[in-house]
Each structure stands twice: as C-alpha cells, then as structure tokens.
Amino acid sequence: MNLAIIGTGYVGLTTGTCFAEVGHNVICVDNNAAKVESLRRGQIPIYEPDLEDLILSNVSAGRLSFTTSMAEAVAACDIIFIAVPTPPNEDGSVDLSYMEAVSHEIADCLRPEYGYRVVVDKSTVPVSTGTKVSQVIYRYAYEGVEVDVVSNPEFLREGSAVADLLHPDRIVIGADSQRAMDMMKRVYQPFNAPILEVDLHSAELIKHAANSFLALKISYINAVSAVCEKAGADVELVAQGIGMDKRISRNFLNAGLGYGGSCFPKDVKGFINISEQLGTPMEILREVERINASQLERFLNRVREKLWVLRNKKVAVWGLAFKQNTDDVRESVAIKLIRRLCDEGAHVTAYDPKASETAAAVLKGYKVDIVDDMYDCVADAEVLIVATEWKQFAVADLVRVRELMKLPILFDGRNIIHGENAIHAGFEYHSVGRRSLYPQA
Numbered sequence: 439m440n441l442a443i444i445g446t447g448y449v450g451l452t453t454g455t456c457f458a459e460v461g462h463n464v465i466c467v468d469n470n471a472a473k474v475e476s477l478r479r480g481q482i483p484i485y486e487p488d489l490e491d492l493i494l495s496n497v498s499a500g501r502l503s504f505t506t507s508m509a510e511a512v513a514a515c516d517i518i519f520i521a522v523p524t525p526p527n528e529d530g531s532v533d534l535s536y537m538e539a540v541s542h543e544i545a546d547c548l549r550p551e552y553g554y555r556v557v558v559d560k561s562t563v564p565v566s567t568g569t570k571v572s573q574v575i576y577r578y579a580y581e582g583v584e585v586d587v588v589s590n591p592e593f594l595r596e597g598s599a600v601a602d603l604l605h606p607d608r609i610v611i612g613a614d615s616q617r618a619m620d621m622m623k624r625v626y627q628p629f630n631a632p633i634l635e636v637d638l639h640s641a642e643l644i645k646h647a648a649n650s651f652l653a654l655k656i657s658y659i660n661a662v663s664a665v666c667e668k669a670g671a672d673v674e675l676v677a678q679g680i681g682m683d684k685r686i687s688r689n690f691l692n693a694g695l696g697y698g699g700s701c702f703p704k705d706v707k708g709f710i711n712i713s714e715q716l717g718t719p720m721e722i723l724r725e726v727e728r729i730n731a732s733q734l735e736r737f738l739n740r741v742r743e744k745l746w747v748l749r750n751k752k753v754a755v756w757g758l759a760f761k762q763n764t765d766d767v768r769e770s771v772a773i774k775l776i777r778r779l780c781d782e783g784a785h786v787t788a789y790d791p792k793a794s795e796t797a798a799a800v801l802k803g804y805k806v807d808i809v810d811d812m813y814d815c816v817a818d819a820e821v822l823i824v825a826t827e828w829k830q831f832a833v834a835d836l837v838r839v840r841e842l843m844k845l846p847i848l849f850d851g852r853n854i855i856h857g858e859n860a861i862h863a864g865f866e867y868h869s870v871g872r873r874s875l876y877p878q879a
C-alpha cells in the first residue's frame with residue numbers, strides 16, 4: 439500500500455521505516471527542510487538502535503522516501519498518518535496546534551479525483567481529537583472529497599522502537615467506518631500481531647489511559663521505596679515479591695529518580711486535563727505527579743546530607759538521556775538533576791553515550807562539562823551520581839572509578855550497580871529504597 443507519514447520524528451521516522459520494511463511504499467513528510475535534506479543524504483537525525491540500517495536498506499529498495507511536500511504525499515498515498523508533536527500547554531492541556539495545522543494542510547492538498555483517503559492520528563491526543571480533525575478537513579477541503587479519520591495510537595518505546603514496531607503486543611485501531619477499518623487492517627496484516635478494533639474515541643482514550651497507568655506503576659514503587667528507606671527494607675526485593683504475582687508483573691516496578699521523557703509527563707498531564715474538562719477528574723494522577731516530583735527532591739536531600747554544602751563540590755553525573763538507548767533528553771530527570779546541582783553552585787561534569795549533543799542544547803547557560811568518556815567524567819569528583827540506566831554504567835570498572843575520584847561516594851539513582859561490587863571497590867554506596875552500604879573497615 440502507499441502510505442504517507444506526516445512528521446518525521448521519533449515516532450514518524452521509525453513507524454514509516456518499519457512500514458517500508460514489511461513491504462509498503464512510504465513517503466515521510468516533514469516541514470523541517472534541513473531534516474529532510476539530511477535524511478535524503480543518509481544522515482539520520484536521531485539515535486535509535488537498528489534504525490539507521492533499516493532506513494538505508496529501505497531507501498535503496500525504493501520503498502522509503504523523504505519530502506517536504508504534503509501535496510506530493512497526499513496525491514500519492516491512500517492512507518495519511520499524522521505523527522506531529524502534541525506538547526503540553528502551560529495549564530497542562532494538550533497543544534493541538536500542530537494537529538490543527540496538519541489537518542488544514544491535508545485538506546488543502548486533497549482533490550476529489552484522488553478518491554477515498556484515510557487520515558490516521560498516530561500522535562497522542564485527548565479523546566475527541568479525531569472528530570475535530572475530521573471537521574477541519576471537511577471544512578477546508580474541496581467539495582466531493584471522501585475521507586475517514588482513524589485513531590491508531592503508537593505504543594513504541596524509545597530505545598527499542600524498531601523491535602516494538604515490528605513485534606507489537608497489540609495494534610489498536612479506532613474507526614467509526616468499516617471501510618477505513620478494513621484498509622487499516624491491510625496495513626497491519628504483515629505484522630502478524632493481535633489487532634484490537636474499537637471506535638475512534640475508545641482508541642484515543644486507550645493511549646492516555648495506558649501511559650498514565652504505566653506512570654502510576656512507576657510512582658507506586660517509588661512511593662514504596664520511600665517507605666523502604668525509612669523502614670530499612672529493600673525495594674528491589676519488595677518489587678520482586680510483588681512482581682512475581684502474574685496479575686501485577688515485575689515490569690515498570692523499578693524504583694529510581696522517577697519517570698521523564700517526552701511522553702509520560704505530558705500524557706499524565708493531558709489525561710488529567712481532559713478528564714477535568716469532562717467533569718470526571720482523574721485525581722489519582724495528581725498524586726502520581728506529586729510522587730514523581732518528590733522522588734528527585736528526596737534523592738537530592740540525601741546527596742546534600744552527605745556533602746553538606748553543594749557549592750564548589752565536584753559532582754560527576756553518568757547519564758543525560760531520559761532512559762537508556764536513546765539520545766532523547768526531553769523531560770529527562772538527569773537534566774533536571776544537573777540544573778538543580780548547578781543552581782546550588784556545584785561543578786558538574788557529565789557523560790552520556792549518545793545524548794551529549796541533545797543535552798548540551800538544553801543545558802545552555804548552565805556551567806556543565808559534558809565529556810566523551812565515562813572515566814574522564816569522574817576525575818577528581820567528590821561524588822558520582824548515576825542518573826540514567828545505561829548498561830555500561832552497570833558494568834563499569836568501579837576500582838578504576840574509585841581511583842580516579844577524590845572521595846568514594848556513589849549515588850545510584852537507578853539501582854543498576856551491584857552494591858557489593860561498589861563496596862568492594864571502596865565506595866560507600868547509596869541507592870533508592872535500600873539501605874546505604876559502606877566498605878568494611
């Protein structure tokens with residue numbers, strides 16, 4: 439099938455590439471001309487495991503191309519996916535101006551002679567957005583165009599997006615027209631995954647409800663971690679014990695510095711906002727947000743307790759991305775942590791395997807040294823903080839790290855370092871929801 443993807447970011451680029459990989463002809467559209475140019479040159483603007491090879495092979499097979507021209511894509515493609523940003527407004531509501539602009543542009547490009555078209559919302563949006571997209575298209579398009587709007591929320595996780603797209607747990611299609619539903623099922627037929635067919639509004643709500651539930655699970659174990667710290671229990675053992683119950687599962691029960699990223703914070707806010715607008719407030723999600731914010735504060739208090747005054751202290755931070763295997767720093771807790779440390783006068787040196795450039799852009803104005811080597815990062819540091827769960831931090835040579843640092847203090851904000859290894863290397867080891875460990879005298 440001929441598919442257009444409007445918005446060639448983390449979601450649009452990986453989705454378009456995976457559609458091409460299973461045999462569809464895909465045109466990716468973006469209004470960022472520099473991005474389109476670099477993609478045409480074979481330079482991939484984001485880091486996502488396995489993505490680059492797939493893009494290059496599908497471009498050479500002639501199934502994947504990039505353009506700034508919406509008109510070209512709308513003329514050529516039966517199905518037009520929208521994957522543009524839906525960031526939060528100041529008041530927590532979702533900024534739908536990108537969705538509106540793209541709907542309007544699609545309308546301008548549609549012609550009755552093209553025949554039937556399906557417009558698919560892949561961006562994460564509040565319930566009822568699809569109806570508005572449809573209204574905008576019919577308001578501005580030529581008379582006689584025939585369009586249905588469908589919701590097909592995306593559940594990929596950055597860092598494993600290609601695998602998630604090629605082998606999804608489920609595909610949700612929300613359509614109020616059988617014709618549109620049948621076309622969408624043809625798109626996904628090669629993926630061999632369970633398809634849940636629902637109405638438009640339910641599909642939109644599934645995405646907000648799913649992400650909010652995952653955020654809730656993270657905040658739940660983080661709240662438990664605070665109790666563990668006071669009670670002298672071990673949150674990792676508690677999570678294991680809870681997670682062995684199949685009804686609960688161990689996934690997303692990782693205590694740490696809290697959730698970040700471009701999705702959970704904004705989607706929780708978006709769900710709170712739309713539920714309030716509908717007169718059925720999801721109060722529970724306010725508590726999820728409160729716990730998430732307090733997790734970083736509690737952690738910072740413990741660092742302060744250890745170092746007393748942060749001014750002029752040399753702090754090494756491992757991790758800048760909001761999670762491992764990505765260069766994305768949007769709403770990254772590591773970035774928030776670094777800003778707080780800088781505000782208090784600490785001298786911060788940071789390292790991340792993939793996110794140095796993206797982090798430097800959001801840390802402009804902060805005095806942070808971002809270095810290219812995780813061992814250079816710790817030289818002369820008085821404390822090392824692990825802020826992102828990259829695997830290479832978990833298997834670091836801690837004896838070497840200890841030798842390079844001025845003081846042997848390690849704060850593990852992601853509980854990824856083996857505490858026994860840390861104390862054998864001579865560190866005092868502080869983690870989340872567990873007792874601190876000290877080297878034997």
Ligand SMILES: NC(=O)c1ccc[n+]([C@@H]2O[C@H](COP(=O)([O-])OP(=O)(O)OC[C@H]3O[C@@H](n4cnc5c(N)ncnc54)[C@H](O)[C@@H]3O)[C@@H](O)[C@H]2O)c1
Pocket residue numbers: 444445446447448449450467468469470473521522523524536539540560561562563592593594595596700701
């Ligand atoms: N990133 C994720 O992990 C993830 C997962 C699931 C769902 N989502 C949702 O998918 C949507 C997109 O997220 P993202 O992370 O890919 O965003 P992104 O910022 O990485 O990419 C969006 C792209 O849209 C382009 N764009 C904006 N306006 C445009 C226009 N008028 N015409 C053409 N292109 C335009 C931008 O230039 C950018 O390249 C959001 O609603 C997000 O909530 C994201």
